[in-house]
Amino acid sequence: MKTQESQVSQALKSIARNQHIKSYIQQSNELYPLLLKAAKRFVTGENKQDGIEIAKELISKGYFISLEYIGENTAELEDCIKVKEEFLNLIEKMGSMSMKQTVSLDLSHIGLSLNPDIAYKHLLEIAEKANQYGITLMISMEESSKTDDILDIYKKATKQYPNVGITLQAHLYRSSDDIKELIYYPGRIRVVKGAYEESAEISIARSEELTERYLSLVDTLVAANHPVSIATHDEVIIQELLHRKHAQQPNVEFEMLYGIRSDLIWDLKEKGYQTKVYLTYGKEWYLYLCHRLAEYPPNIYTAISDIVQPDLTDKISY
Secondary structure: OHHHHHHHHHHHHHHHOOHHHHHHHHOOOOHHHHHHHHHOOOOOOOOHHHHHHHHHHHHHOOOEEEEEEOOOOOOOHHHHHHHHHHHHHHHHHHHHOOOOOEEEEOHHHOOOOOOHHHHHHHHHHHHHHHHHOOOEEEEOOOOHHHHHHHHHHHHHHHHHOOOEEEEEEOOEOOHHHHHHHHOOOOOOEEEEOOOOOOOOOOEOOOOHHHHHHHHHHHHHHHHOOOOEEEEOOOHHHHHHHHHOOHHHOOOEEEEEEOOOOHHHHHHHHHOOOOEEEEEEEOOOHHHHHHHHHHHOOOHHHHHHHHHHOOOOOOOOOO
């Protein structure tokens, strides 16, 4: 069964990267609305107000939130500028509501796929606007081929704007070395397992070894008294970190994706731990949906159910 799930997971990750399939779905009057029904379990909606409304609801219940205008690998400069403007507008809107929370973004969404200098320039504009309103920026991690550029841009940006954080993927072997340097930068570090398909030469498959690597990264950050987001739904990892009393540290928070294990993050919040819900909005939900299904292939059954008879009452029972 595990082998079958692994094969399905790899297939979904491959499909997610297929631009032909993506374009076909986006242009299909039949498939697009059907898959959107499945995506709405994990994505707040297609526009900024959708994300803002759910963010307000979650904040009122005691959660922190991280909100992202979803997308990556933007190929045209004009589109990169439009994306940058969307982030600036999002931050302006959040600032006007005194919503001092987190905004997440992929650097390839704002220019990295064209030129690292473009992404850096746009990031500084966004970071300046966020800094004005007391908002944190969190840079997401992407495929390993982009890791060096992403870390270089982060290191330069966070020296000017300490409100900028970075994501580390535990499944990459290099992360154990990267963290030794990153703890000397001020930005919060979000630790994830890693959603991208990478070669066995540079990454660890889902296993006890990966669990231990994840725990080791968090150990390092907590020992350094560095702000950390524990971004996982893995109950084994969560329980072990609770046993180690890491979550009692003021700089430590648990972060989970919207629509996944709302019961688990609710329980952590009720026990007094800092909790954050990661929200996304936008029309580029196709890749995000494929990743959520790839992480846990049985979600395909739920996706089919949502398509046939949407019922999202369990999704937002935070």
